Amino acid sequence: METLFAEKEELTWYLACRVEDVPADGGACVLINGHQIAIYNFARRGEWYATDNECPHRQQMALSRGMIGSQGDEPKVACPFHKKTFSLQTGQCLNDDGYQIMTFPVKVTDGMVYIGVE
Amino acid sequence: MNTNEVMHVVVVGNGMVGYKFCEKLVAKQKNGPRFRLTVFGEEPRVAYDRVHLSAYFDGKTAEDLTMAPESWYAENDIQLYLTDPVVDIDRERKEVRSHHGMVVPYDYLVLATGSGAFVPPIAGVEKDGVFVYRTIEDLDLIQSYAKRARKGAVMGGGLLGLEAAKALLDLGLETAHVIEFAPRLMPRQIDDAGSGILQRQLEALGLNIHLSKSTQEITGDDTIKGIQFADGSSLEVDMLIISAGIRPRDELAKSTGLDTHTRGGIVVDNFLQTSDPAVFAIGECAVVHHMIYGLVAPGYEMAEVVAARLMGEQKEFKPYDMSTKLKLIGVDVASFGDPFIAEPSCRTIAYENKAKGVYKRINISADGKTLLGGILVGDADQYNMLLQTCKNKTILPPDPEDLILGSRGGEEAGAGVMGLPDDALICSCEAITKAMLCHEIGEKGHTTIDSLKKATKACTGCGGCTPLVKDLIQGVQKQQGHYVRNVLCEHIDYTRQELLDLVKMNSLKTFDDVLDTFGKGDGCEVCKPAVASILASLWNENILEKGRATIQDSNDRFLANIQKGGTYSVVPRIPGGEITPDKLIVIGQVAKKYGLYTKITGGQRIDLFGAHVGDLPLIWEELINAGFESGHAYGKSLRTVKSCVGSTWCRFGVQDSVSFAIEVEDRYKGVRSPHKIKSGVSGCIRECAEAQSKDFGIIATEKGWNLYVGGNGGSKPQHAQLLASDVDKETCIRYIDRFLMFYIKTADPLTRTATWMNKMEGGMTYLKAVVVDDVLGIADDLEREMQLLVDTFKCEWKEVVDNPELRKRFAHFVNVPEQKDPTVEFESLREMKRAKEWK
Structure with missing residues (x-):
């Protein structure tokens, strides 16, 4: 994994994958420093998001395989296992208060996708 | 202290x-x-x-x-x-x-x-071969003694006695007698007429019932040989279970x-x-x-x-309602309130159907206003409703016989759940009244069982109140003047049926087109797979192309069933359950090579579990080369057509059920529908393929085939109903085409055919009119639309295997595609493996 540049002191940007590796309006999983991160290409909104790949409900590495969509204005992903849905912006679970996932900033430059990790 | x-x-x-x-x-x-x-x-x-x-x-x-x-x-x-x-x-x-x-x-x-068991003071009760039915030790003794017994009897025709008699049959005794002192069975629960119906049912199961019999002596030396009755008659038996009450x-x-x-x-x-x-x-x-x-x-x-x-709480034991409902050797028996009160203290209405083995009696107050009690034998579906009506002293409708006969034309009987008083206890496990539920439904908008469960805990205990709660949801909504229209979700304000027509008329082929034309927002996990299903049912294009992969549920997206731990299971199609030894060997080899757990499914095929997502294309490449096709176990589409072996081998078979099952499975394979579809073909009336538990089932007759539709197993099993009888193969296929296409075009998302038909106004009569008599004049369209799906079938897995771009999507990490998910763990299980239990 290549370290591109550090923007803030604690944020490191990692090259994750190419744009075409993530299907439009879907997700894919990347391995960064041993951590599984789900990246979402929300083409319909022209936005990119990244979260933990693990769904905290049953600790399954599956969120990258979930369907994305919106609830009101909030972009979200639904875990394929039991359809827990999480905000892509805050990581808060939207249909079960007890769960929260990590979110990460994403940058897209020259057809490459980068993820900021603290 | x-x-x-x-x-x-x-x-x-x-x-x-x-x-x-x-x-x-x-x-x-x-x-x-x-x-x-x-x-x-x-x-x-x-x-x-x-x-x-x-x-x-x-x-x-x-x-x-x-x-x-x-x-x-x-x-x-x-x-x-x-x-x-x-x-x-x-x-x-x-x-x-x-x-x-x-x-x-x-x-x-x-x-x-x-x-303890009450043993009456009869001469000879101490002999070998005489038992009571009370503890597991008693049962062990009975079981071991029964091995050398041929004829058995039970003294006592009450609830426990009849259970014991069933046990004698289960233990394989040739003859089982029930001896009751009273003139009827279950004297505490039911009356003479109810006992008569119950007796016929039990006799049909092989029990011999003797009523009004007073036992005088148990004969034999040390071991029981027979029973001598006071009326001079006798019975020869090898063993006797005494179940004459408790002490x-x-x-x-x-x-x-x-x-x-x-x-x-x-x-x-x-x-x-x-x-x-x-x-x-x-x-x-x-x-x-x-x-x-x-x-x-x-x-x-x-x-x-x-x-x-x-614990210091104030609590008192109040007179307890002894109403009971039970299934006795497969026969419903229920009694509630005061079952025996008779005229002139009340008015009694009874209904008896000897052919069907049904008896119902209700006792109504002399003024005709309230229900005092009753008895149900053979069909106790109305028990909950009647019990509530009785307990709550609900004012009865003018024709109270509707309570047990159902409304026969005219206005609906006024004693439905909506007729109950506000303080009627609907869920007795959680003590929830009708008023509480109506409030949650009407004011808080909890109009599904799930959300009501969350809000009130109703239906979470024994679940017995669920049908009442469902009726209540509908009743309250109807009362509020709601036309209940099942729109898809916040993004698409149309029902599935409306949307399907719109998508068809406008020739839309992608999710974005559908959402831009008929929806708003960005879609969600509800409307995406619904639209995916509609597009597949209309156009039958590959579900993973044109941006459709990401609107599929995970199983469809990876053409496999996701399992615990994130691996997948693989099910090749085995039409009609018929498979060559060579193909069996290939499945074995593939399973061995990729370390898969193998299991025969309930639908007569073989499921291979524990495949990493990255291995799926490799596994399928080998299966396809051996002549297999996708089994669509992951899709809302035809699963299997189960078959018995039929006239090719079976000495009872009247038609070749396997060949027909293969023909039917090949015809409808891959057809996407609102929910999964299962089918079966039986070669004779013995019905070994269980076709009547399928969405559509076919049973051979001497003259042709009987077609049944709308059955399902699952949590609420329902038998399929006869749609056509003694039809030839071609007609049978035509009717199935019409039936399936009508279902595909009009059902709500994730609704099985049984539920769809239950909700259909006019039910089976209407469906028959549409499918057989073509009253809507759409039969040709339906057949043509189905034929299009049949003609355009392609094996999805073959297309993926042959397409490098599609293959690429089958990787866990896109930045290290060769690496498998390191968090996947297995445990060993009977020489194979299983998914590690999740926390």
Whole structure:
């Protein structure tokens, strides 16, 4: 994994994958420093998001395989296992208060996708 | 009493009620005063479910019947002594002495000694081959004796006696008799007419019923040879089970000077207190309200009352409703309220159908206003409704016979759930009234069972109230003038049927097109797969192309079923369950190579579990090269067409069911629909393929085929109904084309054919009119639309295997595609493996 540049002191940007590796309006999983991160290409909104790949409900590495969509204005992903849905912006679970996932900033430059990790 | 010290409660008896008392006290102690508990049990094992004792002969083990394992007692600091009955109580010193000599002091004593079998004083009851039916040990004795017996009898035609008679049949005896002293069966629950119907049903199952028989003597030397009756007749039997009632175990109470009833039982007050305030009695050993409650539910309520009072709560044991509903050897029997009250104290309405084995009786107050009680035999579907109507003293509709006969034309009977008073208890497990539910439905907008469960906990206990709650949801919405229109979600304000028509008319082929034209927002996990299904049903293009991959549910997106741990299972199609040895070998080789757990499915094929997502294309490449196709086990589409072997091999078969099953499976494979579709073809009326439990099922007749539709298994099994009889193959296929396409075009998302038909106005009559008589004039369209799907079938997996771009999507990490998910873990299981249990 290549370290591109550090923007803030604690944020490191990692090259994750190419744009075409993530299907439009879907997700894919990347391995960064041993951590599984789900990246979402929300083409319909022209936005990119990244979260933990693990769904905290049953600790399954599956969120990258979930369907994305919106609830009101909030972009979200639904875990394929039991359809827990999480905000892509805050990581808060939207249909079960007890769960929260990590979110990460994403940058897209020259057809490459980068993820900021603290 | 010194309140600083922990008080000591001794429980005598470890039966169901004694156990329940411990359970309740343990639960209550979590937030209240603590007690030390000691339990003495006479039997060698911990409390078990005596109500379902017969299940022991049906394959259940003693462990299955156990209420809580022995470890539970230890975990909750309960000192448990088994095989050690209490033999003496010193009420002065407040201590008990056990058979093994344990002396234990108590602050409170709870007698839960239960009852024993009542054995009438008949000459010869001591002979070998005469048993009672009370404990697991009794059952063990019966079981081993039955091995050398051919003819058996049960004395007693009550509930337990009939259970015992069923056990005799299960144990393989050639002949089983039931002998009842009264002129009818189940004399406490049902009347003569009900008994007559029940008797016919039981005789059809192979039981011989003898009523009004007084047994005089059990004959034989040391071993029973027969039974001699007072009327001079006799029966030859090898064994006899006596089930002539119960006798409360009050001998210990008697010996210590507590008040007992002349006809047996420990006398207690409304608080279950005996004549000694430190001693309680609960369950079948107690006489309360001048009676013995011989059911487990009131026993549990007694346990609750005593546990509550020890914790300082105010609670009283009130007269308990003895209404019961049970399934007796497959026959529904129910009685409620006062089943026997007769004219002139009331008006009685009875309905009897000997052919169907149904008897229903309701007793109505003389003024015709309220329901007093009744009896149901053979069909107890209306039990809940009637019980509520009776308990709540609901004012009856002008034609109260509608209560048991159903409304026959005209206006709906006014005694539905909407006719109940506001304080009617709908969910008795959680004590939820009709008013509470109506409030949640009408004011808070909880209009699904799921959201009502969350909001109120209704339906979460025994689940028996679910049908009433469903009716209530519909009733309240109707009352509010809502036309209930099932729109997809917040993004698409159309029903599935409306959207399908719109998508078709506008020739839309991608999700974005559909959403831009008929929706708003960005879609979600509800509308995406619904639209995906509609697009596939209309155009049958590859579901993974044109941006459609990401609108599929995960299983469709990866053309496999996601399992615990994130691996997938693979199911190749095996049409009609027919497979060559060569193909079997290939499946074995593939499973071995990729380390997969293999299991024969319920649909006559082979499921391979534990495949990493990255291995799926490789696995399928090998399967496809061997001639397999996708089995669509992941899709909402045709699963399997189960078949029996039919006339090709079976000596009973009248048609070649396997060939027809293969033809049908090949025709409808890959057709996407609102939910999964299952089918079956049986080669004769014996119905070994269970076709009547399928969405569409075909049964061979001498003249052709019978077609049934709308069946399903699952949590709410339903039999399919006959759509056409004795039709030839071509007609059969045409009707299936029409039926399936009509379903695909009009059902709500994730609705099986059974549910779809249940909701259809006019039901089967209407469906027949559309499919067979073509009253809508759409039959040609439906057939053409189905033919298009049949003609455009392509194996999805072959297309993926042959397409490098599609193959690339089958990787866990896109930045390290060769690496598998390192978090996937397996455990070994019977020479194979299983997914690691999730936390």
